Amino acid sequence: xxxxxxxxxxxxxxxxxxxxxxxxxxxxxxxxxxxxxxxxxxxxxxxxxxxxxxxxxxxxxxxxxxxxxxxxxxxxxxxxxxxxxxxxxxxxxxxxxxxxxxxxxxxxxxxxxxxxxxxxxxxxxxxxxxxxxxxxxxxxxxxxxxxxxxxxxxxxxxxxxxxxxxxxxxxxxxxxxxxxxxxxxxxxxxxxxxxxxxxxxxxxxxxxxxxxxxxxxxxxxxxxxxxxxxxxxxxxxxxxxxxxxxxxxxxxxxxxxxxxxxxxxxxxxxxxxxxxxxxxxxxxxxxxxxxxxxxxxxxxxxxxxxxxxxxxxxxxxxxxxxxxxxxxxxxxxxxxxxxxxxx
Amino acid sequence: xxxxxxxxxxxxxxxxxxxxxxxxxxxxxxxxxxxxxxxxxxxxxxxxxxxxxxxxxxxxxxxxxxxxxxxxxxxxxxxxxxxxxxxxxxxxxxxxxxxxxxxxxxxxxxxxxxxxxxxxxxxxxxxxxxxxxxxxxxxxxxxxxxxxxxxxxxxxxxxxxxxxxxxxxxxxxxxxxxxxxxxxxxxxxxxxxxxxxxxxxxxxxxxxxxxxxxxxxxxxxxxxxxxxxxxxxxxxxxxxxxxxxxxxxxxxxxxxxxxxxxxxxxxxxxxxxxxxxxxxxxxxxxxxxxxxxxxxxxxxxxxxxxxxxxxxxxxxxxxxxxxxxxxxxxxxxxxxxxxxxxxxxxxxxxxxxxxxxxxxxxxxxxxxxxxxxxxxxxxxxxxxxxxxxxxxxxxxxxxxxxxxxxxxxxxxxxxxxxxxxxxxxxxxxxxxxxxxxxxxxxxxxxxxxxxxxxxxxxxxxxxxxxxxxxxxxxxxxxxxxxxxxxxxxxxxxxxxxxxxxxxxxxxxxxxxxxxxxxxxxxxxxx
Numbered sequence: 001x002x003x004x005x006x007x008x009x010x011x012x013x014x015x016x017x018x019x020x021x022x023x024x025x026x027x028x029x030x031x032x033x034x035x036x037x038x039x040x041x042x043x044x045x046x047x048x049x050x051x052x053x054x055x056x057x058x059x060x061x062x063x064x065x066x067x068x069x070x071x072x073x074x075x076x077x078x079x080x081x082x083x084x085x086x087x088x089x090x091x092x093x094x095x096x097x098x099x100x101x102x103x104x105x106x107x108x109x110x111x112x113x114x115x116x117x118x119x120x121x122x123x124x125x126x127x128x129x130x131x132x133x134x135x136x137x138x139x140x141x142x143x144x145x146x147x148x149x150x151x152x153x154x155x156x157x158x159x160x161x162x163x164x165x166x167x168x169x170x171x172x173x174x175x176x177x178x179x180x181x182x183x184x185x186x187x188x189x190x191x192x193x194x195x196x197x198x199x200x201x202x203x204x205x206x207x208x209x210x211x212x213x214x215x216x217x218x219x220x221x222x223x224x225x226x227x228x229x230x231x232x233x234x235x236x237x238x239x240x241x242x243x244x245x246x247x248x249x250x251x252x253x254x255x256x257x258x259x260x261x262x263x264x265x266x267x268x269x270x271x272x273x274x275x276x277x278x279x280x281x282x283x284x285x286x287x288x289x290x291x292x293x294x295x296x297x298x299x300x301x302x303x304x305x306x307x308x309x310x311x312x313x314x315x316x317x318x319x320x321x322x323x324x325x326x327x328x329x330x331x332x333x334x335x336x337x338x339x340x341x342x343x
Numbered sequence: 344x345x346x347x348x349x350x351x352x353x354x355x356x357x358x359x360x361x362x363x364x365x366x367x368x369x370x371x372x373x374x375x376x377x378x379x380x381x382x383x384x385x386x387x388x389x390x391x392x393x394x395x396x397x398x399x400x401x402x403x404x405x406x407x408x409x410x411x412x413x414x415x416x417x418x419x420x421x422x423x424x425x426x427x428x429x430x431x432x433x434x435x436x437x438x439x440x441x442x443x444x445x446x447x448x449x450x451x452x453x454x455x456x457x458x459x460x461x462x463x464x465x466x467x468x469x470x471x472x473x474x475x476x477x478x479x480x481x482x483x484x485x486x487x488x489x490x491x492x493x494x495x496x497x498x499x500x501x502x503x504x505x506x507x508x509x510x511x512x513x514x515x516x517x518x519x520x521x522x523x524x525x526x527x528x529x530x531x532x533x534x535x536x537x538x539x540x541x542x543x544x545x546x547x548x549x550x551x552x553x554x555x556x557x558x559x560x561x562x563x564x565x566x567x568x569x570x571x572x573x574x575x576x577x578x579x580x581x582x583x584x585x586x587x588x589x590x591x592x593x594x595x596x597x598x599x600x601x602x603x604x605x606x607x608x609x610x611x612x613x614x615x616x617x618x619x620x621x622x623x624x625x626x627x628x629x630x631x632x633x634x635x636x637x638x639x640x641x642x643x644x645x646x647x648x649x650x651x652x653x654x655x656x657x658x659x660x661x662x663x664x665x666x667x668x669x670x671x672x673x674x675x676x677x678x679x680x681x682x683x684x685x686x687x688x689x690x691x692x693x694x695x696x697x698x699x700x701x702x703x704x705x706x707x708x709x710x711x712x713x714x715x716x717x718x719x720x721x722x723x724x725x726x727x728x729x730x731x732x733x734x735x736x737x738x739x740x741x742x743x744x745x746x747x748x749x750x751x752x753x754x755x756x757x758x759x760x761x762x763x764x765x766x767x768x769x770x771x772x773x774x775x776x777x778x779x780x781x782x783x784x785x786x787x788x789x790x791x792x793x794x795x796x797x798x799x800x801x802x803x804x805x806x807x808x809x810x811x812x813x814x815x816x817x818x819x820x821x822x823x824x825x826x827x828x829x830x831x832x833x834x835x836x837x838x839x840x841x842x843x844x845x846x847x848x849x850x851x852x853x854x855x856x857x858x859x860x861x862x863x864x865x866x867x868x869x
Contacts (some may be wrong), residue, residue, distance in 0.1 A: 139408065260431065
């Protein structure tokens with residue numbers, strides 16, 4: 001029996017009797033981050049990083065029982081030593097380190113190693129078995145530097161402003177939207193408006209001390225408000241909805257790792273794609289796997305088979321783990337934007 | 344190259360026609376004529392010949408990117424485009440070069456054709472090291488011979504007209520035929536002198552729009568001329584300066600392939616241009632299109648094919664008479680002159696397109712209903728006072744096509760598409776029942792909405808029975824109504840029939856696989 005194993009309700013630690021990011025309600029759930037496919041409703045008790053507690057509460061509702069621990073703070077769960085370490089994915093995202101009788105496992109959840117001003121940087125944790133995502137597990141995925149991407153976003157906004165258009169920028173409501181707003185905080189871009197699903201999470205980020213560009217809630221503006229020249233940040237699911245009509249002439253952009261591929265951008269039918277991802281790209285993924293020193297690698301959601309084959313050919317014991325996590329999907333947004341808040 | 348890449352990106356990143364035209368016009372105004380000439384050529388669909396086999400090129404890319412073949416294939420599948428997959432896999436550029444577009448073509452691309460394999464490789468790898476992003480993507484598209492831009496010829500013409508101030512019709516005419524991408528060619532596009540000397544040059548074809556409204560909405564039938572809509576090869580026959588040229592609508596010179604028509608054209612007076620349909624025609628009636636296809640495929644035309652499948656030009660229009668462009672004369676007048684020209688030619692290779700009498704719209708309805716029996720695709724309706732325009736314009740000419748044949752068929756195989764549809768399953772194979780077995784008979788790609796494609800893709804992934812390479816064999820569950828234009832007996836197809844232009848009309852979610860049609864239904868159309 002391995003220390004962690006895939007059970008019906010999720011990734012399970014029998015020795016400690018707890019689950020990591022279970023997809024069905026359980027007694028004890030350790031949560032890597034607050035995205036909907038990792039943090040599901042209905043479990044009795046949740047354990048998360050202190051940094052994640054705010055967004056997790058917004059996501060799970062005020063009734064959830066959440067215990068927050070600091071990064072690196074080890075706790076004992078039925079004799080198993082559990083600690084959370086920064087994953088660099090979104091605010092509060094964590095890798096779960098599980099140690100029992102000298103054996104160390106790390107479940108990384110979703111992670112990236114690039115710097116991101118909205119969350120604590122990824123921390124490398126040495127382990128025997130590393131459980132990694134593979135959302136962008138192909139060598140075609142290599143991320144450009146953030147500065148290049150934000151320069152492109154600014155230039156796009158400026159050109160739209162000069163043509164009297166609003167710039168409608170899509171990014172996932174939790175994480176990507178705030179990373180965009182943080183990156184544009186000193187960029188002299190704006191005014192900046194947001195969709196309700198984004199604005200609600202902005203509060204949690206600001207509360208956690210993350211500096212974002214000043215934003216206004218778009219639906220709170222009076223009827224007939226002129227949005228020309230502004231930047232609007234919204235979840236991808238808002239594309240093509242009635243909500244978009246109020247902005248008049250617009251140019252649309254989408255910030256996602258998928259935008260590295262031209263066909264993905266064209267399928268989305270957006271004018272511009274900006275390559276900005278909260279997941280590791282191929283070179284960072286391989287470098288991370290190597291640096292953990294893991295002799296065994298489990299590969300979850302994403303492009304699993306090629307990564308497993310690549311690692312196996314290099315002498316690492318690797319296998320596919322059929323989790324129900326989705327990472328960032330090309331076809332559907334991970335989260336459904338919530339009801340719009342009343343301003 | 345950088346400017347051309349910016350132009351490509353600007354066109355690629357908008358769906359607004361005006362923005363595409365503005366971006367092109369701006370480029371044409373400011374670019375070096377040598378670059379602009381190549382840009383016009385590429386934007387108009389010109390493609391350099393493929394100088395390096397794709398497999399060889401992919402092999403170099405794998406080695407440069409240090410990626411094994413299996414992983415390269417995974418990447419290609421995910422991207423759906425070989426040129427792009429290579430661009431994304433190769434290491435980032437090492438240096439930058441500021442070579443102009445025409446230099447990339449004439450100094451780097453075209454010389455590849457005369458080099459040995461090792462030199463080719465060194466040269467291509469060097470180019471990869473000098474190019475990044477969109478520029479590298481375009482370069483790869485150029486060497487694989489697959490460069491395409493999302494603009495129509497009409498938009499290129501409009502942009503050139505905007506940039507040069509020369510009328511669209513004149514630009515279109517100057518661009519048609521064999522236009523050579525050289526600085527002088529570009530400069531002469533904008534010349535104010537309009538009597539172009541090139542004797543071979545055809546006029547841009549005028550195309551009809553599909554009739555969408557009720558026919559009565561066209562007004563009085565007295566103002567219209569009706570003809571059969573033939574399914575052949577649209578062509579212009581040109582006689583100028585003692586020489587004959589036959590151009591197909593694809594702007595291909597096909598004079599040699601139709602000696603009957605070319606021979607007859609030699610007796611037309613100089614300065615004559617006919618527009619019509621090349622049709623296989625025997626004993627006073629058309630032959631099926633497939634017969635014409637037999638001829639088209641051949642390099643040399645032996646005696647038997649000429650007697651088995653003779654062709655005529657069913658003439659629709661007269662565009663030039665005694666060296667004068669008469670496209671702006673009213674149709675009725677052009678038609679009268681056309682009849683005179685053909686009568687005077689005394690040739691059986693020219694046949695004025697029969698006019699369908701039109702005393703009332705009921706006549707048109709009756710003719711339309713009987714079109715298929717005449718092997719016609721429907722009716723053409725042209726205003727008697729209409730000019731011969733450029734491209735596809737609404738108003739003067741309408742095509743009224745008969746409804747296609749339809750059949751309900753079961754999807755049995757699916758394959759991912761390319762480009763915009765990469766990684767979505769959009770290429771489907773359909774089957775009908777024959778003695779309790781599903782027999783495949785048609786592939787179709789188009790006809791579903793984006794939402795339907797997405798739903799179906801999800802279903803396909805979850806219901807794959809077996810995979811053969813990129814092809815998925817799926818559970819026979821979904822029924823689709825397919826439409827097609829024609830049907831032929833075929834020994835080469837398992838089903839024994841070959842259908843022409845199959846497409847999906849709708850997803851019959853109301854039908855079960857058992858309710859789909861049978862091969863007997865298809866055979867009954869033969």
